[in-house]
Amino acid sequence: MLGAALLHAGWNAMLKSSPDKALENFALAVSRGVIALAIVPWLPLPAPAAWPWIAASVAVHVAYFWALAGAYRWGDLSFTYPIMRGGAPALVALAGFAVFDERLPGAELAAVALICAGILGFAAGARGEPAAARRALLFALGNALVIAAYTMIDARGVRVSAAPVSYAMWFFVANSVVQVAIGLADRRRRGAPAYLARHWLRAALGGAFTLGSYGIALWAMTQAPVALVAALREVSVIFAAALGALFLGERFTRRRLLATGTVLAGLVALRL
Numbered sequence: 001m002l003g004a005a006l007l008h009a010g011w012n013a014m015l016k017s018s019p020d021k022a023l024e025n026f027a028l029a030v031s032r033g034v035i036a037l038a039i040v041p042w043l044p045l046p047a048p049a050a051w052p053w054i055a056a057s058v059a060v061h062v063a064y065f066w067a068l069a070g071a072y073r074w075g076d077l078s079f080t081y082p083i084m085r086g087g088a089p090a091l092v093a094l095a096g097f098a099v100f101d102e103r104l105p106g107a108e109l110a111a112v113a114l115i116c117a118g119i120l121g122f123a124a125g126a127r128g129e130p131a132a133a134r135r136a137l138l139f140a141l142g143n144a145l146v147i148a149a150y151t152m153i154d155a156r157g158v159r160v161s162a163a164p165v166s167y168a169m170w171f172f173v174a175n176s177v178v179q180v181a182i183g184l185a186d187r188r189r190r191g192a193p194a195y196l197a198r199h200w201l202r203a204a205l206g207g208a209f210t211l212g213s214y215g216i217a218l219w220a221m222t223q224a225p226v227a228l229v230a231a232l233r234e235v236s237v238i239f240a241a242a243l244g245a246l247f248l249g250e251r252f253t254r255r256r257l258l259a260t261g262t263v264l265a266g267l268v269a270l271r272l
Contacts (some may be wrong), residue, residue: 001216001217001220001229001232001233001235002232002235003212003216004212004213004214004216004217004220004233004236005213005232005233005234005235005236005238005239006236006239007209007210007212007213007216008209008213008214008233008236008239009081009236009237009238009239009240009243010206010209010239010243011028011206011209011210011213012068012077012081012236012240013077013240013243013244013247013248014202014205014206014209015028015068015069015072015206016072016077016244016248017247017248018199020195021068021069021072021073022069022183022186023191023192023195024195024199024203024206025065025068025069025179025183026179026180026183026192026195026196027192027195027196027199027200027202027203027206028203028206028207028210029065029175029176029179029180029183030176030180030196030203030207031200031203031204031206031207031208032172032175032176032207032208032210032211033172033173033175033176033177033179033180033207034176034207035172035204035207035208035211036168036169036170036172036173036176036211037173039169040166040169040170040173043163043165043166043169044163044166045163045166045170046161046162046163046166046167046170047160047161047162047163049160049161050157050158050160050161050162050167052157053153053154053156053157053158053160053161054157054167054170054171054174055174056153056157057150057153057154057157057171057175058171058174058175058178060146060149060150060153061150061175061179062178062179062182063146064143064146064147064150065179067084067139067140067142067143067146068084068139068143070135070136070139071084071136071139071140071143074132074133074135074136074139075132075133075135075136075137075139075140076136076244076248076250077240077243077244077248077250079133079136079140080136080137080139080140081140081236081237081240082119082120082121082237082240082241082259083120083137083140083141083144084140084143084144084147085119085144085147085233085234085236085237086116086119086120086144086234086237087116087120087141087144087145087148088144088147088148088151088230088234089112089115089116089119089227089230089231089234090112090113090116091144091145091148092148092151092152092226092227092230092231093109093112093227093230093231095148095152096152096155096225096226096227107269108225108228108269110269111231111266111267111269112227112228112231112266113266114262114263114265114266114269115231115232115234115235115262115263115266115267116231116234117262117266118259118260118261118262118263118264118265118266119234119235119237119259119263120259121255121258121259121262148230151226151230152226154167154171154218154221155221155226155229158218158219158221158222159221159222164218164219164221164222165215165219167218168211168214168215168218168219169211169215171218172210172211172214213233217229217233220232231266232267235263235267237259237263238260238263241260
């Protein structure tokens with residue numbers, strides 16, 4: 001899961017650094033769809049009970065990628081990313097108890113709380129115009145709810161699929177079809193094919209990162225309580241903050257060092 005977190009932070013940093021977030025989303029959708037389509041012929045089909053969950057997840061992910069592009073359009077990676085990712089594990093922990101009756105012991109609950117607190121600690125004050133900061137915050141908060149929703153949907157779907165890798169790949173095929181169709185229908189994205197042709201290598205790398213990150217997470221949901229998987233996945237904020245400082249000119253402050261320590265304390269608590 002820590003490897004998945006690094007991959008997740010990597011493709012988000014690529015999206016943030018792109019000059020056009022909508023076109024970059026389109027290119028990533030094409031890339032991950034092509035990669036997944038090349039893999040599915042070698043895998044068994046998911047169980048029939050999983051297909052409604054795949055469809056539901058695809059629908060929710062439309063909102064996810066829309067809100068993601070909006071958040072990165074108006075705010076820094078190091079501000080919006082922790083808000084989107086930090087609120088979701090707490091919501092998932094509550095939903096996991098209600099939906100799956102997964103009752104975490106007190107020590108694991110405390111560890112999840114530490115990780116969430118540390119993640120949110122990365123959300124330093126937004127820079128730039130106040131109006132842009134408010135828009136970035138609204139997109140980020142809305143996306144935290146969306147992330148919690150699709151996490152619960154996919155946790156249910158992958159557990160009934162009897163084939164976690166197949167579930168993940170078919171999800172990416174279906175998701176890419178929808179995202180590409182939306183992109184081609186949007187007049188503002190008429191340059192999408194040309195953008196993809198210019199940046200195909202970058203798109204291929206980002207698509208592979210996306211598949212690896214979420215594929216690992218879906219498999220992990222069949223092995224452990226969904227709240228723990230969600231919390232571990234969001235350790236990606238540490239990697240995102242480091243990438244933002246190294247490549248995007250964003251500051252790694254003392255506050256973020258403290259937040260890193262808090263997240264690491266939560267990880268240690270999970271292992272004790």
